[in-house]
Amino acid sequence: MQASSTHPDFPDLRRVGIHPDFWYPVARSSSLKRGRALAVTFAGDPIVVVRGESGSLFALADRCAHRQLPLHLGVVRGEQLQCAYHGWCYAESGRLARVPYLADGGKMPAAARGVRNYPCREAYGLIFVFPGTPELAELSQLPAIPEWGTPDYRTMYFERTLKCHYTFMHENLMDMNHQFLHRSLMGSIQPVMLNHRTGTNWTEAQYRFEGGKQHVGADLLVMGGKSGESAVDRDYELMTIRTLYPHQELTVFRAHSEIPAIRLWASYVPLDQEQRTNKSFGILMVRRPKTPLILRAAWPVIGYFARSVFEQDRMAVEAEQRAWDEQGGDRNAEISPVLLELRKVLALCGVPIEPAHGREFAGAEEAPPVLRNASRGGAAR
Ligand code: FES
Numbered sequence: 001m002q003a004s005s006t007h008p009d010f011p012d013l014r015r016v017g018i019h020p021d022f023w024y025p026v027a028r029s030s031s032l033k034r035g036r037a038l039a040v041t042f043a044g045d046p047i048v049v050v051r052g053e054s055g056s057l058f059a060l061a062d063r064c065a066h067r068q069l070p071l072h073l074g075v076v077r078g079e080q081l082q083c084a085y086h087g088w089c090y091a092e093s094g095r096l097a098r099v100p101y102l103a104d105g106g107k108m109p110a111a112a113r114g115v116r117n118y119p120c121r122e123a124y125g126l127i128f129v130f131p132g133t134p135e136l137a138e139l140s141q142l143p144a145i146p147e148w149g150t151p152d153y154r155t156m157y158f159e160r161t162l163k164c165h166y167t168f169m170h171e172n173l174m175d176m177n178h179q180f181l182h183r184s185l186m187g188s189i190q191p192v193m194l195n196h197r198t199g200t201n202w203t204e205a206q207y208r209f210e211g212g213k214q215h216v217g218a219d220l221l222v223m224g225g226k227s228g229e230s231a232v233d234r235d236y237e238l239m240t241i242r243t244l245y246p247h248q249e250l251t252v253f254r255a256h257s258e259i260p261a262i263r264l265w266a267s268y269v270p271l272d273q274e275q276r277t278n279k280s281f282g283i284l285m286v287r288r289p290k291t292p293l294i295l296r297a298a299w300p301v302i303g304y305f306a307r308s309v310f311e312q313d314r315m316a317v318e319a320e321q322r323a324w325d326e327q328g329g330d331r332n333a334e335i336s337p338v339l340l341e342l343r344k345v346l347a348l349c350g351v352p353i354e355p356a357h358g359r360e361f362a363g364a365e366e367a368p369p370v371l372r373n374a375s376r377g378g379a380a381r
């Protein structure tokens, strides 16, 4: 694997693929109604998620075994998915259940096969798939989000496609030194690093935020998490940001409280095979104050604030990806010990990115002989 220009002994992080042996969110539960199929992708693999007419959920490779048509164009019949082209029907397991133009009871031709099934679950209002080795799915836990669904928290979802490698997202959230980017929203608020720790598959940084002038949305967000503590406790907050591979979470604790006032859980799922785009899912949970009406009234402003912060971050991470593309590799000069630890965790937990299919025909040097000869005038001789 090609090394990073700033760390010769270390792989270029943007060439590290996300490890497939984990549960990844691919869609909001609410985006898939009964009797419908939804196209998603994981690192270039097309997947169709299906909700049967009974409400059951399953996920299959989104290519018909017959002639490779995307199965999401098909029709859900009961708990089966029928391809739009010739009507081959697939069961939840991906087994080929029926070919409509074969005589009933007739033997299925040997070439008629099923498609890959992806383990699939629903939790926290999201649909998760397990894109790796299916046998490992049962052994792998879904991420733990204990605040989700409790009456103490109000929940907001985010779902965005970003044109950058998923590791830029981890670095961006972990990096509290970039508050300057958010100066129009965060004002003079300043994080102070308290400590950072790391393990084989996780890294964590804790910051203390002291009072300062900031956007009203940030004030409302913090106020939302206040939950009846005394006014003097508004003086500072503690923020912990943790990557527990492959997901990430940010937690805000009010002074002297061990109950999270705000929890953000985030996951960045590569879309294309080269993993230069990702779909980011976020669940923001804000602890309800004693007077829940205040949070309800503030909710639209909090949403506007969070989306505005996200758009500023998008500008930065997508620019970073463009620079990587233009320069053909990592030229970053990162100096933050937290980010260096994070990069190590992401590199060690990941896998090499597989070359894109058909890439061998992309350039003249790599073209098959007949095309190479033709481009050099060989065909004319
Ligand atoms: S391509 Fe799917 S049934 Fe023929």
Ligand SMILES: [Fe+2]
Residues within 6 Å of the ligand: 172, 178, 181, 182, 309, 313
């Ligand atoms: Fe940011």
